[in-house]
Amino acid sequence: xxxxxxNVLEPGSKAKVIRIKGKGATRKRILDMxxxxxxxxxxxxRAPLKDPVEFKVKxxxxxxxxxxxxxxxxxPLEV
Amino acid sequence: xxxxxxRVALAGNPNVGKTTIFNALTGAKQHVGNWPGVTVExxxxxxxxxxxxxxxxxxxGTYSLTxxxxxEVIARDYxxxxxxxxxxxxxxxxxxxRNLYLTTQLMxxxxxxxxxxxxxxxxxxxxxxIDTKKMEKxxxxxxxxxxxxxxxxxxxxxxxxxxxxKKGPHHEHMIGYGDDIEEKINQxxxxxxxxxxLSKKYPSRWLSxxxxxxxxxxxxxxxxxxxxxxxxxxLSTINKEEYEAVMADKRxxxxxxxxxxxxxxxxxxxxxSDMIDRVFTHKYFGIPIFFALMWAAFELTxxxxxxxxxxxxSAFAWLAGALADNVKPDWFGSLLGxxxxxxxxxxxxxxxxxxxxxxxxxxxxxSGYLARAAFIMDRLMTKxxxxxxxxxxxxxxxxxxxxxxxxTRTIEDKNDRLTTILVNPFMSxxxxxxxxxLFAGAFFxxxxxxxxxxxxxxxxxxxxxxxxxxxxxLLKGDPAPFIMELPPYRVPTAKAATIHMWQRGxxxxxxxxxxxxxxxxxxxxxxxxxxxxxxxxxxxxxxKLGKVLEPLxxxxxxxxxxxxxxxxxxxxxxxxxxALGVLYGxxxxxxxANISDSVEADPKIFALNSLGLMVxxxxxxxxxxxxxxxxxxxxxWKWMLFAIAYGIILAWTAxxxxxxxxxxxxxx
Amino acid sequence: MITNKEYKYETAFGLIAGPLYIIFGFIxxxxxxxxxxxxxxxxxxxxxxxxxxxxxxxxxxxxxxxxELNEGTNEGVSFVYVGIFLAxxxxxxxxLVMSASALEAYMLKSEDFEEWVPxxxxxxxxxxxILPLIGFLxxxxxxxxxxxxxxxx
Numbered sequence: 001x002x003x004x005x006x007n008v009l010e011p012g013s014k015a016k017v018i019r020i021k022g023k024g025a026t027r028k029r030i031l032d033m034x035x036x037x038x039x040x041x042x043x044x045x046r047a048p049l050k051d052p053v054e055f056k057v058k059x060x061x062x063x064x065x066x067x068x069x070x071x072x073x074x075x076p077l078e079v
Numbered sequence: 080x081x082x083x084x085x086r087v088a089l090a091g092n093p094n095v096g097k098t099t100i101f102n103a104l105t106g107a108k109q110h111v112g113n114w115p116g117v118t119v120e121x122x123x124x125x126x127x128x129x130x131x132x133x134x135x136x137x138x139x140g141t142y143s144l145t146x147x148x149x150x151e152v153i154a155r156d157y158x159x160x161x162x163x164x165x166x167x168x169x170x171x172x173x174x175x176x177r178n179l180y181l182t183t184q185l186m187x188x189x190x191x192x193x194x195x196x197x198x199x200x201x202x203x204x205x206x207x208x209i210d211t212k213k214m215e216k217x218x219x220x221x222x223x224x225x226x227x228x229x230x231x232x233x234x235x236x237x238x239x240x241x242x243x244x245k246k247g248p249h250h251e252h253m254i255g256y257g258d259d260i261e262e263k264i265n266q267x268x269x270x271x272x273x274x275x276x277l278s279k280k281y282p283s284r285w286l287s288x289x290x291x292x293x294x295x296x297x298x299x300x301x302x303x304x305x306x307x308x309x310x311x312x313x314l315s316t317i318n319k320e321e322y323e324a325v326m327a328d329k330r331x332x333x334x335x336x337x338x339x340x341x342x343x344x345x346x347x348x349x350x351x352s353d354m355i356d357r358v359f360t361h362k363y364f365g366i367p368i369f370f371a372l373m374w375a376a377f378e379l380t381x382x383x384x385x386x387x388x389x390x391x392x393s394a395f396a397w398l399a400g401a402l403a404d405n406v407k408p409d410w411f412g413s414l415l416g417x418x419x420x421x422x423x424x425x426x427x428x429x430x431x432x433x434x435x436x437x438x439x440x441x442x443x444x445x446s447g448y449l450a451r452a453a454f455i456m457d458r459l460m461t462k463x464x465x466x467x468x469x470x471x472x473x474x475x476x477x478x479x480x481x482x483x484x485x486x487t488r489t490i491e492d493k494n495d496r497l498t499t500i501l502v503n504p505f506m507s508x509x510x511x512x513x514x515x516x517l518f519a520g521a522f523f524x525x526x527x528x529x530x531x532x533x534x535x536x537x538x539x540x541x542x543x544x545x546x547x548x549x550x551x552x553l554l555k556g557d558p559a560p561f562i563m564e565l566p567p568y569r570v571p572t573a574k575a576a577t578i579h580m581w582q583r584g585x586x587x588x589x590x591x592x593x594x595x596x597x598x599x600x601x602x603x604x605x606x607x608x609x610x611x612x613x614x615x616x617x618x619x620x621x622x623k624l625g626k627v628l629e630p631l632x633x634x635x636x637x638x639x640x641x642x643x644x645x646x647x648x649x650x651x652x653x654x655x656x657x658a659l660g661v662l663y664g665x666x667x668x669x670x671x672a673n674i675s676d677s678v679e680a681d682p683k684i685f686a687l688n689s690l691g692l693m694v695x696x697x698x699x700x701x702x703x704x705x706x707x708x709x710x711x712x713x714x715x716w717k718w719m720l721f722a723i724a725y726g727i728i729l730a731w732t733a734x735x736x737x738x739x740x741x742x743x744x745x746x747x
Numbered sequence: 748m749i750t751n752k753e754y755k756y757e758t759a760f761g762l763i764a765g766p767l768y769i770i771f772g773f774i775x776x777x778x779x780x781x782x783x784x785x786x787x788x789x790x791x792x793x794x795x796x797x798x799x800x801x802x803x804x805x806x807x808x809x810x811x812x813x814x815e816l817n818e819g820t821n822e823g824v825s826f827v828y829v830g831i832f833l834a835x836x837x838x839x840x841x842x843l844v845m846s847a848s849a850l851e852a853y854m855l856k857s858e859d860f861e862e863w864v865p866x867x868x869x870x871x872x873x874x875x876x877i878l879p880l881i882g883f884l885x886x887x888x889x890x891x892x893x894x895x896x897x898x899x900x
Contacts, residue, residue, distance in 0.1 A: 023320050025147035026560040031327035032143035033562060034177045039331075048365040049458035052467075052561055058176045059344065061356075061565040063454050065461075068560050354825035358808065367804050368833070374797060375840045383843050386850040389857065 004076060006041065007053070007069035014042045015074035022071040034058040035072060084132045085244045086161075090154060090185060091169035092178055093140035094447075094566035096197045098122075099227035099575055100169055101137045104237070111582045114153050117714065120488070128237050136163065142177070142564075144184045146289075146296035148491065158188050159281055164244040166190040167236065172202035172209060172224075173567075175338050176331070182218065183254050183330045189282035191246065192220045193239050195232070199224040207344050214341040228572060256288075256329045260322060263291055263313065270309045277304050292326055293319030352447075352567035359448065365455050372448070373474055376439045381478045381509060384431035391431070395424030410610055414603060417614070422599020422650070427588075429479065429704075434584045436475060436482045441579035443471075445571035449489065450563060457561055463543045464550035465502075466495040467561060473499065473542070476506025477535075480705045484712055485583060492559030498549050500712055501722055504701035505542040507535050510652045514696045517656055521679045522686040530690070538697050541729065598703040602650055615658065621646065635695065635734040636688030636742075645695065651702050687741045691734035699730035751816040756885070757827045761813035764830070764878045768806030771871040775799035791869040798872055805834050828889055831879040838876035844868065 009015055017039045020027050034057055035041065044054040044061065052065045089104075091097045102109075105124030114121045122137040138157060139150035146152055158166060168185055170178040185192055194214075202209060211222040221239050225232030255261060267287035272278045277286075281300065289297035290310060301307055338344075359368060403416030443449045449471065457467030465473075468490045475483035480503050487503075490496040515534055519527035605621040612618040617626075617639075625643035632642050640659065648655040656674060663677040678684050684692075700706065700723040710719040741747075749758045771792075778787050779796035808830040815823025845868040852860035883890060 020324060025145075026562070027320075028143075028145050028147055028323060028327075029560060029562045031324060032145065032180065033564070034180065034331060036324070036328045036331045038328075045360065046362070047360065047454050047458065048362050049455075051458045051461075052454060052563075054360070054454070054565060058174070060174050060177060061567075063450075063561070063563050063565050065457070065561045068562055349822060354822060355829060357822060357825050358829040364804070364808060364811070367800075368808075371801050371804055371833070371837075374801070375836065378840055378844060383847045386847050386855060386857075389851070389855055393855075 002075075003073055005070050006043070006055075006064075006072040006074050007066040009043050009074070009076060011043050011045045011053075014040060014077045016040055016077055018073045018075055020071055021073060026068060027071065030064075030068065030071065033062055035062075040077070041072075041074065083130055084134065085165065085241065086134045086136070086163045087240055087244075088136045088138050088157060088161075088163040088166045088190075089169065090138045090158070090166055090181065091140060092142050092171065092181060092564075094564065095140070095169050095171040095178065096227045097137065097140055097169045098579075099572075100167075100195060100197060100225065100233075100236075101135060102575065102578060103227050103230055103233045104133075105135055109582075111586065113714075117149055117153070119150060119153055126237070129241065131241055133237070133240065141181065143181060144188070145292075146294045149493070150491075152296055155184075155188060158185070158190050159285070164191065165240050166192050167195055167240060168192050168220075169195045169197050172196045172199040173205070173207070175209070175342055175344075176334055179334045179338070180330055182220070183333060186218075186220075187254070187282070187285045187288055189285060191243050193236070193243055194218070194220050194222045195225045195227075195236055196222055197225045197227055200226045200229075200231075205350075207342060209342040211341075214337075217337045217341065254330055254333050256326055260291065260325065260329075263317060264288060267291065267310065267313055270306050270313070271301075273309075274301075274304045274306045277301060277306070288326070290314065291317065291319065292323045350567070355568045356451070356565070359451055360455060365451075369452055369455050372443075373471070376436070376443070377474075377478065379439060380432050380436045380475075384435050387431035388428050391424070391428045395420060395427065399424060410607070413607060414600070417607075418600050418603030419596065422596055422603070429481070430584070430588070432479060433482045434580055436478065436486075437583045438576055438580040440471070440486055441576040442571045444489070445569065445575055445579075447566045447568045450565050453563065454565060461558060461561075464546040464558075465499055466490055466492065466559065469495065469499040472503060473506055476503045476508060478509055480504050480506065480508050480701060481708050484705065484708050485586075487712065494550075494554045494556055495559050497713060497718065498546050498554055500709060501549060501718065501725075502542040502545045504705055504722065504726065505538045505545065505698065507538040507697055508652070510702065511696055513653045514648075514655050515693050517675055517678070518689040518693050521675045522684075522689045530693070534693055534697055537694065537733075541698060545725075545729075598650055602647060606647075615643065615647075634739070635691050635731065636738040637692065637695075637734075638683045641684075641692060645699065648696065649700060649703055651704070652696060655696060685747050687746050688738055690741075691737040694737060695730045695734040697730070698726055698733055700726040748817070751819065751821070751823075753821060754816055754824045754827075757824050758813055758816045760878075760882050761809040761816070761827050761830075764834075764875075764882070765806045765809035765813060767878065768802050768809065768834075768875060770806075771875060772799050772802030772804075772806060775802060775871060790871070791866065791874070793870045795870065798870065801837060802871060802875070805830055805837075808833070827882075828886065831882045831886075832890070834876060834879035835883060837872050838880075841868070841870065841873050845873075 003018060006015065017035055017037055019037060020030050020035065039057060042056040044056055046053050047063075052063045053069055054061060054063045055069075056062075089097055089101055101122060101124065105126050108126070109122055109124040112121050112123075113119065119139055124135045124137075126133045126135065136157065138154040141148070141151045141154050144151050144155040157163070166185055168182055170182070182192070182194065196209065196211065199209065211224060214222045221243060223232055223236045223239050225236060227233070256264065264284065264287045267290060268283045271283045271286055277300075286297055286300065290301075291314070293314075301310060358364060361368075399416040399420040401416070402420055403412050406412030406415055440449075443452070449468075452471055453467030455467075456470040460467050460469050469487070471489075472483045472486040475486055483506070484500050484503050487496050487499045490499060512531075515531045516527075519530040523530045602621070605624065606615040606619050608620055609618070612622075616622055621643050622639070624646065625639035628642040628646070629637075629639040632645075637645075640663075644655045644658040647658040659678065660674045663674065663681075678689075701709065706719060706723060709722050710716065713719065749755050749762070751758050771790075774787065774790070775792050776796060776799035778792045779794050779799055808826050812823045812826030812830065815826065845865060848860060848863055848868050849865065851857045852863040
């Protein structure tokens with residue numbers, strides 16, 4: 001499958017991180033939280049108002065707004 | 080270390096039990112203050128152990144050590160500049176990978192590290208096996224297994240700390256960043272070592288890495304150094320953003336090599352925590368459950384605490400009366416009784432709701448629910464220019480703005496936090512309700528409920544508009560990113576929650592207390608002097624001040640009595656009623672019903688300007704306790720004065736419009 | 748009906764507790780909106796709209812658990828357990844509020860509480876709590892939070 005960004009994926013799907021767009025604090029924070037190239041990330045659920053979104057990465061749960069998730073370029077994986 | 084005294088810093092990610100370890104290490108011997116120049120909590124404590132005097136500093140919980148967050152800058156500056164003998168790094172045994180990321184950065188700081196592998200029982204329960212011996216070998220760092228909540232491993236941790244501290248100057252560990260970057264790091268190190276004072280102060284490898292990552296704070300550290308130009312030369316040849324990403328990759332790569340060799344992880348498909356979360360963040364039930372829990376917190380804070388407030392209130396009223404009547408000379412008795420005890424009593428009466436609220440907040444936070452609350456409410460709060468974490472403090476503002484503003488400490492971003500603090504006073508607190516009840520009841524009869532409800536709504540609208548205004552002018556900037564860990568649900572412990580409650584609560588008593596005391600004495604002076612006049616009457620300085628202020632409030636339809644009452648309302652908004660009681664000559668303890676009759680009988684107060692008065696009471700400057708806490712939490716006189724001035728201007732404008740437009744339309 | 752074999756008792760519990768909480772919730776809502784009659788007084792239904800919504804919410808959580816369990820989603824049992832936890836939490840809150848009123852009435856002798864008797868603060872949110880209490884005792888081991896760690900963050 002082709003490249004896409006994390007914010008468009010549906011809960012229940014998994015993806016592999018390719019790179020992080022953007023710059024500055026937000027990008028650094030995303031990297032620091034373990035979302036680096038090659039890592040597998042699972043979309044768990046959306047918040048009741050659809051934003052933010054909860055993910056599972058490196059064995060822990062992380063939440064990001066759609067806006068931040070849109071910076072993460074991923075390759076969707078077959079579940 | 081000098082003689083037998085050892086300085087230890089505690090570092091670690093948030094939610095790994097750092098505070099519990101700190102409590103277990105230091106016991107009750109703690110001191111809570113702020114880091115210099117910022118309102119980030121600094122906790123210190125000490126422990127005598129085996130003849131050593133060990134000083135502990137609890138660094139802010141961080142995931143990394145970048146220059147982007149104030150917490151992270153504080154943590155790394157402390158380690159680099161204060162050079163503690165040992166850094167105890169608390170690692171969550173159930174989440175080695177992300178925790179070790181911080182370890183890699185602590186290593187670069189050149190600190191002597193001891194790892195406390197906390198929650199190791201939890202990891203073992205789910206079947207993880209962690210080989211600490213191997214871990215020690217790979218990392219070259221001693222590792223101690225701890226279960227802080229049960230006090231397991233604390234003595235071994237202390238023993239290890241002492242052993243490591245004796246080893247003297249630290250050795251450096253490193254992560255390899257690959258040939259290209261390593262070459263640049265080498266070049267950079269060589270340049271930096273040209274400046275002797277600089278390389279003595281900071282580990283040159285760490286500084287090189289940070290400079291190459293594009294770290295602004297690191298660049299500031301070498302300002303004025305003779306090597307600055309050479310450094311800038313190198314920096315101009317590289318793509319710092321690419322380096323930043325590659326370095327993060329390499330750190331995680333190194334961790335990915337180590338972790339599988341030292342630990343076997345059993346990821347459960349559905350943990351107990353996941354099961355609970357299915358309900359609490361459910362797409363239909365998440366929001367109703369959130370509101371139900373908030374309502375429960377509200378009931379406990381503001382209903383359950385009432386009898387305890389009453390007890391304190393009558394105790395202080397009795398004491399104040401006894402002092403005023405019996406202490407000679409009269410003016411001194413009055414100062415002690417009416418001024419000091421009355422004023423301080425006002426602060427102390429708020430102890431029950433504030434302590435209960437802090438206890439509940441600590442429980443919500445420790446259980447992991449507060450992070451979910453932010454997750455659920457973020458969308459709504461973003462719309463009005465705030466952050467998910469702003470919601471709970473805003474809601475608490477309906478009870479009392481003082482603890483509500485203190486609760487904003489959970490908001491990381493400075494602008495988000497400042498906005499939340501500044502709009503909080505518009506959430507109509509419980510103290511303002513009696514004023515509404517009195518005037519709405521006297522002039523609006525059966526519509527009273529609707530009028531009061533509208534006042535509350537007006538407060539919310541004012542808060543939203545102010546937040547939008549601040550976010551597009553003074554506090555402009557992109558919304559802070561929302562990248563938040565949702566920690567596993569945990570069972571809060573009574574000990575941790577109580578310590579938390581006590582630390583925050585006692586801070587309220589100390590800081591707000593001094594401000595209120597000063598304010599109380601000031602108002603007492605105005606109302607009492609010149610000596611001999613009736614307390615707060617037309618002839619007192621307060622009364623004269625009211626006359627002076629009258630022209631200012633005349634366009635709002637207020638007379639001098641209301642001006643004085645509002646002035647006194649600065650101490651506490653419910654005082655507006657008591658003050659009117661005094662001004663109508665009914666005495667301070669007049670029944671509300673009597674005041675209501677007098678107000679109704681006064682031809683100068685009628686429906687239209689009483690509505691203006693209610694709106695004015697809602698919006699004008701926050702009470703003195705709130706002002707004190709705004710000063711304390713923003714750390715700035717400027718923002719405190721802004722809050723006062725903005726409130727007064729807004730209140731005046733609103734009341735002016737109501738009175739003038741209303742009169743124009745023929746209402747009265 | 749109960750189609751989930753593994754959690755048949757939990758399903759049965761939800762089938763009993765869910766409708767009861769919802770029915771009492773709506774009765775309390777009606778009283779909150781002004782309806783009053785002898786039988787609602789006999790059931791200690793207070794004029795408390797927010798409380799009624801909480802009863803309905805608790806009932807809905809129980810029933811949602813039943814729905815998921817009957818569809819074969821075993822994770823639905825978390826709705827039953829969390830529902831029990833929340834229902835008991837509210838019992839505790841109500842009892843604390845009641846004890847505060849008792850303090851006002853008997854110790855402080857406040858005027859507003861001159862004629863207060865404990866029955867004034869009795870409500871379905873308290874006595875319906877007997878059901879989740881039974882559930883809690885029956886499934887005590889699930890509530891030992893063995894798999895949750897202690898916090899002190």
